Amino acid sequence: MNIKFKDIIVVGFALFAMFFGAGNLIFPPYLGVLSGPQWFIAFITFLFADGGLALLGVIALTKVDGNMDALFSRAGKTIGVAIGIAMILCIGPFVAIPRTAATTYEIGILPTVGSGFNPILFSIIFFVIVLVLTIKPSKVIDIVGAVLTPTLLVCLAILIVKGVVQPLGQIQDKVLIEGVAARGISEGYQTMDAMAACIFAGIVINSIKAKGYKDASMIKATIYAGFVAVVGLAFVYGGLAYLGATVNTQFGLDAERTKLIVSITEQILGGPGKIILAIIVALACLTTAIGLSSACGNYFEEISKGKLKYAHVVIVVCIFSAIISNFGVDQIINIAFPILLAIYPAVIVYIILGLFNNKIHNDNLFVFGVWSALVIGIISSIAGLKMFEGASWANSINGVFAALPGAKIGFYWIVPVAIFILIGKFIPSKKNHVA
Known part of the structure; x- marks a missing residue:
């Protein structure tokens, strides 16, 4: 057509x-x-x-x-x-x-x-x-x-x-x-x-x-x-x-x-x-x-x-x-914003891998990539909450993420997630994806 x-x-x-x-x-x-x-x-x-x-x-x-x-x-x-x-x-x-x-x-x-x-x-x-x-x-x-x-x-x-x-x-x-x-x-x-x-x-x-x-x-x-x-x-x-x-x-x-x-x-x-x-x-x-x-x-x-x-x-x-x-829209936003920050890395991983969806037959690339992005996003989001501001453990976590490549532009999670995706590539999934 x-x-x-x-x-x-x-x-x-x-x-x-x-x-x-x-x-x-x-x-x-x-x-x-x-x-x-x-x-x-x-x-x-x-x-x-x-x-x-x-x-x-x-x-x-x-x-x-x-x-x-x-x-x-x-x-x-x-x-x-x-x-x-x-x-x-x-x-x-x-x-x-x-x-x-x-x-x-x-x-x-x-x-x-x-x-x-x-x-x-x-x-x-x-x-x-x-x-x-x-x-x-x-x-x-x-x-x-x-x-x-x-x-x-x-x-x-x-x-x-x-x-x-x-x-x-x-x-x-x-x-x-x-x-x-x-x-x-x-x-x-x-x-x-x-x-x-x-x-x-x-x-x-x-x-x-x-x-x-x-x-x-x-x-x-x-x-x-x-x-x-x-x-x-x-x-x-x-x-x-x-x-x-x-x-x-x-x-x-x-x-x-x-x-x-x-x-x-x-x-x-x-x-x-x-x-x-x-x-x-x-x-x-x-x-x-x-x-x-x-x-x-x-x-x-x-x-x-x-x-x-x-x-x-x-x-x-x-x-x-x-x-x-x-x-109280602003209050709801304050509650929802950390959730968005927590899941956003995982969503971007879905998008990046989704561009090659028909080429990726091993689901573990998605499993390892998305789960690692979600866990890292949740940890970073919790450590960034105002209620934990000044806490030593939060400062330590924030310091580690700030030292990672891409941190200045919000992509602190890129390198760790890429490593997990690479690991997933070498672990066969129980069920191969058919394009």
Whole structure:
């Protein structure tokens, strides 16, 4: 089947919008402020750790027809389901989805309407919209990719192009941090879009299939759509990082990311800037909430073998997220964040090995790699908790991990895990994987 350009653009736009949440909006300008004349280096490394890892995640999932459970089960059914559920819940209704509504209210509503708009009423309206646009899974990609994303990109383009044509200031020879490239990677790593890729890939692949693509054409179309998404992210990240660099004499290391983007928007666009920023944030958060809610529905329907219906899961997710968005979201994030840090290395190992899924017949590469990454991630996460700050054992563990190659950019686990994967290669598994 011939691949249609329109299909690739629509699906690629949708994937871009699912990745591009409020966090992705506020990270790049801050990197620009910190890096100044080296903003391009910071942007490239940020893009690699964010969009690059996300694209690898999408490609890895095409090897298993978008079935995350099929890939994750190669390290063992129990650990695969456990990591999958933890990842879905943390990036879904426990943190990311309710955060979309809270962020939209704080950055989009409060500066334009004021505190007179009841936050509870707003969360209800927000998640009713999410529910309506998510309840039919086959329509999710078309709604997001054909309608919402173009509007989001137009608003972002207005801000970026005007800021480039009429910069707010000259980029000074002032770099506020050491290791600009490392900082870009660590910031991109912390967006955790690699996890989101594992979740979103299934939605994208199902949408590609619904358009009539099969087998090789389906894989190609999915990968092409992934590249479209990364190109979109590159345009936005590069533009926002440049805008941040033009005001790096106005802000310092202690600049608040949300206030920074609000200030930049107001300086570039004047009074209407608040409204345009509100639209940008609302669309970015809405598209992310739609994608994550749909992914939650797909995942739980799949692992329950249809006992949990997609529509029912989506309804529960939206109701739960609406409640959480009004009650202690920051506290929940503080609880969930260590869980994310604990499982993220294992997820990246799944992605890296998943790229060669059809070539790896010995499941022990997955078993040894994923288990070692998970154990190391859990130990590091526990040692980094505030409650153990100053404890001698925690300091010792943190010191060991800090001395490992890649520690400065958050990849302290790479060398130990690589060693365990190598060990697994030489231990035959009881059951060989058949491609």
